[in-house]
Every structure is written in structure tokens, then in C-alpha cells.
Amino acid sequence: MATMRSAPIFRLSRLVAPVLLLILAWAxxxxxxxxxxxxxxxxxxWVPNEVEVxxxxxxxxxxxxxxxxxxxxxxxxLHREKVVPPGGQVSLSVGPLKPGRYEFVDxxxxxxxxxxVVK
Amino acid sequence: xLAAAIIVFREILEAALIVGIVMAASxxxxxxxxxxxxxxxxxxxxxxxxxxxxxxxxxxxSGIGQELFDAAVLxxxxxxxxxxxxxxxxxxxxxxxxxxxxxxxxxxxxxxxxALALAVGLAALREGSETVLxxxxxxxxxxxxxxxxxxxxxxxxxGGALAGLAIYVGLVRIPVRYLxxxxxxxxxxxAAGMASQAAAFLLQADLLPSxxxxxxxxxxxxxxxxxxxxxxxTLIGYxxxxxxxxxxxxxxxxxxxxxxxxxxxxxxxxxxxx
Numbered sequence: 530m531a532t533m534r535s536a537p538i539f540r541l542s543r544l545v546a547p548v549l550l551l552i553l554a555w556a557x558x559x560x561x562x563x564x565x566x567x568x569x570x571x572x573x574x575w576v577p578n579e580v581e582v583x584x585x586x587x588x589x590x591x592x593x594x595x596x597x598x599x600x601x602x603x604x605x606x607l608h609r610e611k612v613v614p615p616g617g618q619v620s621l622s623v624g625p626l627k628p629g630r631y632e633f634v635d636x637x638x639x640x641x642x643x644x645x646v647v648k
Numbered sequence: 649x650l651a652a653a654i655i656v657f658r659e660i661l662e663a664a665l666i667v668g669i670v671m672a673a674s675x676x677x678x679x680x681x682x683x684x685x686x687x688x689x690x691x692x693x694x695x696x697x698x699x700x701x702x703x704x705x706x707x708x709x710s711g712i713g714q715e716l717f718d719a720a721v722l723x724x725x726x727x728x729x730x731x732x733x734x735x736x737x738x739x740x741x742x743x744x745x746x747x748x749x750x751x752x753x754x755x756x757x758x759x760x761x762x763a764l765a766l767a768v769g770l771a772a773l774r775e776g777s778e779t780v781l782x783x784x785x786x787x788x789x790x791x792x793x794x795x796x797x798x799x800x801x802x803x804x805x806x807g808g809a810l811a812g813l814a815i816y817v818g819l820v821r822i823p824v825r826y827l828x829x830x831x832x833x834x835x836x837x838x839a840a841g842m843a844s845q846a847a848a849f850l851l852q853a854d855l856l857p858s859x860x861x862x863x864x865x866x867x868x869x870x871x872x873x874x875x876x877x878x879x880x881x882t883l884i885g886y887x888x889x890x891x892x893x894x895x896x897x898x899x900x901x902x903x904x905x906x907x908x909x910x911x912x913x914x915x916x917x918x919x920x921x922x
Contacts, residue, residue, distance in 0.1 A: 587854075598785025599702065601778070605872050606862075608848045608891055611714060612781060614703040615788070620711050622854040626861065637655065637782045 563622060568643075569593040570600045570613065570635060575643035582647050585625045593618045600641075604633035607645070649800035652786060656804025659779040661875075662882045663691075663771040664812030669838060670764045672819035673732070673831035680761055687765035691772025698773065699780035715853035721770050722846035728767040729839040730905040733832050735760050737909035740828045811879075832909070834883070840901040841885020847897035848887075859892030 566588050569576045573596070582588050594600050594613040602621075603610040613619050626647045635641040667684060674680040698705065698717075706714045779801075786797055822830055850856040867888035870877050880886035885898055 596785075597788050599781040600785075601782075605867065606889060608861075608887075608889065608894075609852050611852065612702060612706065612778065614706060614781075615785060617703050617706060619706045619714070621715075621852050637785060638651075 563587045563589045565589050565591055567591045569595055570641065571595040573638055573641055575641055578643040580645055582645055584628045584647050587622060587624045589620050590623050591618065591620045599637060601636035602633060603636040604631060606631040649796040652797055652800030653803040655782055656779055656801050657807040658878060659775050660805055660808030661811055661878060663775040664808040665815055665882045666771045667768055668812035668815035669831060669834050670768050671816050673835055674761060674764055675820060675827060677761060683761040683765040684768050687769035688772045691769035692776050694773040695776025695780055698777035699784065702781055712853035715849040718774060719846040719849040721774050722842045725767045725770040726839045726842050726901060728763040729835050732763045733835050733905055734908045734912050736828060736832055738912045836902060836905055837884045839905060840898045843901040844885045844887065844894040844898040847894045851891055851893055856893050859896065861891055862889040863892050863895055865889045
């Protein structure tokens with residue numbers, strides 16, 4: 530009976546291990562040669578505040594924060610949120626997306642809005 | 649000042665709700681206040697450190713350090729909440745029986761409070777670091793002056809704490825007989841929501857496939873930006889536009905933790921203990 534009781538815990542680790550391995554296997558080629566789209570946040574505004582992205586293509590968004598304060602790229606439509614440190618740069622992958630307009634904001638300054646236009 | 653208050657409130661809300669639920673789930677356990685307060689304090693100190701190293705963190709692991717960190721923190725919290733629930737499914741009946749006999753003071757059974765303290769600490773760590781970054785940024789840029797900023801931040805924190813208190817007060821009104829069953833469900837859904845959020849971070853880092861970008865879109869019904877949306881996002885993992893992988897992680901978490909709880913209740917021999 531004692532071994533029966535610990536079974537769920539073993540089952541948990543048995544499930545988690547392959548998932549972690551899978552993640553590691555994916556991690557290598559993650560940031561490959563996807564087209565790069567550059568975006569900056571400057572004086573409380575996105576520059577440009579509309580970026581065009583080809584449909585059904587995975588792209589890499591490179592976001593520069595040219596302010597002295599932190600920003601957070603956030604888009605519910607794209608399920609993305611990433612802090613961009615002051616003076617820093619981050620990149621994240623987006624897509625492949627269907628045609629449409631996808632809004633994003635600076636979560637630390639909601640007035641800064643922009644759109645990714647997928648064509 | 650108002651902007652600062654609103655943003656701080658939004659960031660604090662998630663951690664505050666988790667504290668409220670955890671306090672209700674550990675009702676009657678001796679020393680729970682100290683454990684939970686310790687968790688929050690440790691998480692807050694950690695949040696300062698994380699905010700300080702934000703630049704290094706996002707540059708780490710070829711630019712996906714932030715995502716890996718967020719996902720790891722969330723998965724750790726899921727594990728802690730799951731562990732608590734599994735433990736409770738084995739011992740909850742004894743606790744409830746003891747609580748019914750002794751009124752609200754449960755002295756029997758040492759709940760593994762470290763698991764809950766850790767879960768609370770991890771929530772404070774994640775939400776706190778963003779709050780610190782945000783406030784620090786405003787302080788540097790000097791928008792609106794320091795006094796307004798401090799006041800706004802304090803109002804935001806007080807608002808979040810009130811929300812946490814509200815859910816706690818609501819939960820402890822539930823008769824002790826049902827309380828632990830209700831909190832177990834809440835904790836399970838909380839954990840599932842966190843797993844779904846962690847999946848979103850791994851998706852963002854391009855480590856997981858999406859299995860469908862927007863499985864559905866209920867943002868016209870309830871936006872995640874609204875307070876209700878945000879509360880439900882924390883409590884049950886509500887996502888207006890979920891990716892397939894998020895739904896999969898959500899369901900898998902319920903299946904794994906729920907299954908383990910069932911197994912433990914069945915084989916735990918709680919009835920024989922009487």
C-alpha cells in the first residue's frame with residue numbers, strides 16, 4: 530500500500546520529465562531565420578505604431594525601448610507580454626497569423642497603442 | 649497618480665487574490681499567518697532583485713530568459729498548489745472533523761504550510777517585479793512627482809489588499825464542513841490557470857507549438873483588460889483568446905492534480921484513522 534500512495538507523485542514526475550526534454554529539444558533551433566520586424570518605443574509612443582507583417586508567416590519582433598523607463602509590450606490578441614527594460618531590446622516570435630489587425634499596448638502606459646497589420 | 653494607482657492595483661490583484669485563497673485554504677492551521685507573511689516578504693525581496701536584473705534576465709538564454717523565468721516560476725507555483733491539494737485530499741477529512749469538534753480552532757494535523765508559503769512567495773515575486781519596474785520607471789522619468797507616485801502606489805497596493813481580504817472574508821463564511829472542499833477546487837482552478845499562463849510564455853518564446861492561435865474569442869463578452877476579466881483570469885484562468893496549447897495545459901493540470909487527489913482520497917485510509 531505504501532508504494533501505491535506515492536504513485537501520484539511519481540506519475541507527476543514521469544509526466545513532467547518528457548515535457549522538459551521536449552522543451553529542451555525545441556530550444557535549440559528556436560530563434561532561426563524568421564524575418565525580423567523592428568519596433569521601438571520612444572517618448573511614450575510606438576515607432577512605427579503600425580507594422581505590416583505577411584500572413585501565415587512566423588516573424589521575429591525586435592523591440593527597442595529608447596526611454597529611461599521600463600515598458601511592457603502586451604497584446605491580448607497575440608497572447609504576448611514582455612517587459613522591455615529601459616534602454617534595452619527584446620525579441621519575441623509572432624505568428625503565423627491570419628490577415629487582420631492585432632492591437633498591442635505598452636502595459637505600463639496604456640496610451641501607447643499600436644497595431645500589427647497582417648496582410 | 650491615478651494611472652500609477654490603477655497599474656499597481658492591476659499588478660497586485662493577482663498576488664492578493666492568491667493570498668486570500670491560501671489564507672482560507674489554511675484556515676485553522678497554526679502559524680499560517682507567519683508562513684504566508686514570510687512568503688510574501690521573501691517574494692517581495694526577490695521581486696526587487698528580479699527587477700534590478702531585468703536587463704540581464706531578458707538577454708539571458710538568447711533573449712528568452714524572461715519567458716523561461718516566468719514559466720518556471722508559474723510551474724513551481726502550480727507544483728506547490730498541487731502538492732497542497734493532494735495533501736489536503738488525504739488529510740482534509742481529519743482536519744474538517746477536528747474543526748467541527750473544536751469550532752474553528754484546528755490543532756490536529758500539521759498542514760504543509762511551506763508549500764502554500766512558497767506559492768504565495770512565487771506569486772509576489774512575479775507580480776511584484778513588474779510593479780517595481782513600473783514604479784521605478786516613473787520615478788526616474790519624474791512624471792508627476794515622487795509624492796504623487798508614492799500615494800498612487802500606496803492606493804494601488806491598498807486596493808489590491810482589499811480585494812484579497814474580500815475573497816478571504818467571503819470564503820471563511822462558508823461552513824467549515826465545506827470550506828476545504830471549496831478551497832481545494834479554487835486552488836485547483838488557480839493552478840490550472842497558472843499552467844495555461846506558463847504555456848503562453850513558452851509559446852511566446854517559440855518553445856511550444858500553439859495548436860491553434862485563437863481557439864475562440866470571447867473578448868466581446870468579457871475583456872481581460874477589465875477588472876472582472878482580470879479577477880477571473882487569476883481565479884479560473886479565464887483567457888478571452890486562448891491558444892490551443894494553453895487549453896491543453898489547463899486541462900492536463902486539472903487531470904493530473906485532480907487524478908492524484910482522487911487516488912489519495914481513495915487509498916489514504918482516512919476513514920480507518922477514526
